Amino acid sequence: MSPSSAMLDRPLTGGRALAPDLARGVMLLLIALAHAHMYLSGHPTGYRAYALDGGALDRVVTGIQVALVDGRAMPMFAALFGYGFVQLAGKRAGDWADTRRLLRRRSRWLLVFGFGHALLLFFGDILAAYGLAGLLMVGVLRWRDRTLVVFAGAWLLVHAAAALVNGLRIAEFGGPSGMAAATDPVAAVGERLALWGVLTPFLVVELVIPVLLGVWAARRRLLDEPGRHVTALRVTAVVGIGSAVLGGLPLALVDAQVWTLGALAVPAYVLHGVTGLAGGLGYAALIGLVAARVTRPGWALTALAACGRRSMTCYLSQSVVFVAVFVPYAGGLGAELGTAAASGIAVVTWLATVAFADALRRADRGGPAEWLLRRLTYGRKGFENVR
Template sequence: MTTTLSTQAPDHRGPVTGRERALAPDLIRGAMLLLIGLANGANFAFAGQPGLESAPHGVERVLNFLKLTFVDARAYPVFAVMFGYGLVQLARRQRSAGATAGAVRRILLKRNAWLIAFGLVHATLLYFGDFLGAYGIVGIICTLFLLNRGAKFHRLVFVVWAIMVVETVAIGARAVLAVMNSSGPAHPLTNEPNPSLAATSYFASIVDRLQEYPLHMATVLGVVVIVWLGIWAARKQLLENPAAHRTLLTRAAVICLGITFAGGVPLALVGAGWMHVDENAIGTLNLLSHTSGMFGGPGYVALFGLLITRIRRQSLPVRAISALGQRSLSGYLFQSVAWMALLAPFTLDLRLGSTAYTAALVAIGVWIVSVAGAYAMSLRSYRGPAETLLRRLVY
């Protein structure tokens, strides 16, 4: 009896190679991890959100103002845009290599299912404010209902964003009236406590995180609209060739950053102690800050796209930050490990002196270490531990 062995070509290709990567997406992810670190590190340091000094003095006022204007509710939407962008890039590479439509869908669904698992582990062991699980759910929704739609359908995303602009302007008008009519006692901007961040033992922190994570994930699922915008941008390949889309990127940066910064300044003035309003007004200003924060996603992405057009050569800092962007999953998880080790009450608890100073310095230091580590990995052609594990599970 003769046995014939045959090999069948796989119906999909493997993960992206280094030569296929565009600079802009990686540079954006690497740089914006600094803002993610400033936000999450402060939450750990203050054991609550938004993570700032409730009674600031001196430079602490400036730190509060900068954080509320440029970071809080404005950093994570950038990764939502880039997540949608990445979904299209992954699907496009698979299709260009001859993968079938069914194979592309299976790859995307499998990858996003594993992101949900990564998020659950991350939230359980390290930090309740995980975004991976929510992105995984949103990724599955986008794979099933958005990715394969036509150009006409995807233009509807601008209708949604136009509605969001109107909503933000309406909330802004309410905020102005709330400030003008503020008559009660001045109310400082305080941190909403998170028990898991103040827990005095690791086991207690796990129990608290398991209770905090589901609610947090539910509040993050609204990023599907921001992810959709990233899908539209990737279909237009705005970041592969930003110079060809300079006018569009300029308009997006000016309009979106204008909205997001204008919406954040009123709450930032209260957080810095430079404006005093009653509790009712603070609630409205907080709503305005978070609603306008979503525009930080496309605004920052457009700004970085414009900056890319001015880069004539890739200097060492650009290559190093881009290396972190290529390993953004590992960089993101590394930050949570660092916060746990450095700031948790049951570990080193380095919250000494001014917590605002400590939080900012630790965040910057951790980001610099992650940049250096990512660049060292790139020199050795190592993808990063989290990326390597995810690719093995998916492919």
């Protein structure tokens, strides 16, 4: 029996581990920060879609976020997605064919959720990318560990090539415009879907490596039992986050308009994207180290974990708030505010979703989006047996 088959046949131990939910809860703050500035309109932008016409505070926030947030949050979530894929498979008592059908059904519904998200709210949706990745990569759960690692290493070349193509496009045609400035809600739908259709395949390319490594980590229960893997988590956190900061700094200085690299800006963009993979893994490992030191989580960690357990609901709620505040046909502040103000709104929005998730926890209720996804995935009969 292969290691992957053994993992699928071994049920997970009882209880819900703190680290994966805590990591998702923290990750949603990074997602909010990475997305809020995309709702601004009417500004020339740099390589990561940050406005170039802001004040000193806006440029400081831009530099910090490009170095620490952009291209680091999504790899973290992707690794957790791969980790959760193994957890879902481990809960199935049936054979592999049954497990594969279930995971593919869930991935197809994620695609539907993502389409709805893009249709109604945000072109930068990531749910569809995870759904498409799940459909294409469900078979990796049967791969041996060596195959996972070797393929991830080989895919790094594809990842870098995609970043190079995008960087060259930005250098020639200018920075991405972010959220379209359409004042007509109907016209905005077409613009969002057009951007979403182009962006989603690129996102899938970026997801491959962290998903594979998330599967590898789940087989070792690195986040389920972080106390047993402190050394590995510490090394991953230090190397991963350190690499992301150093690798992201050149582009951060470029987008913050501190440093003009000229033709070297494109290699800086590629370096930013590649080291972001390490940063996402490093952040997840750092949360695992925090969880390893917690014997009884206090109210703050409990609320964050509640947010992570309801991550889809909280993620979609962020988009609802951002549309209400920023887009021209709603709050209309996207044309008036700068990067720093948008990031401030992102933090407040994230805090509100944490409070909302904790209120649901206190009421012993799950997130509505999670409830619907489980109901659609498992059906009425199967849903009754799903926790």
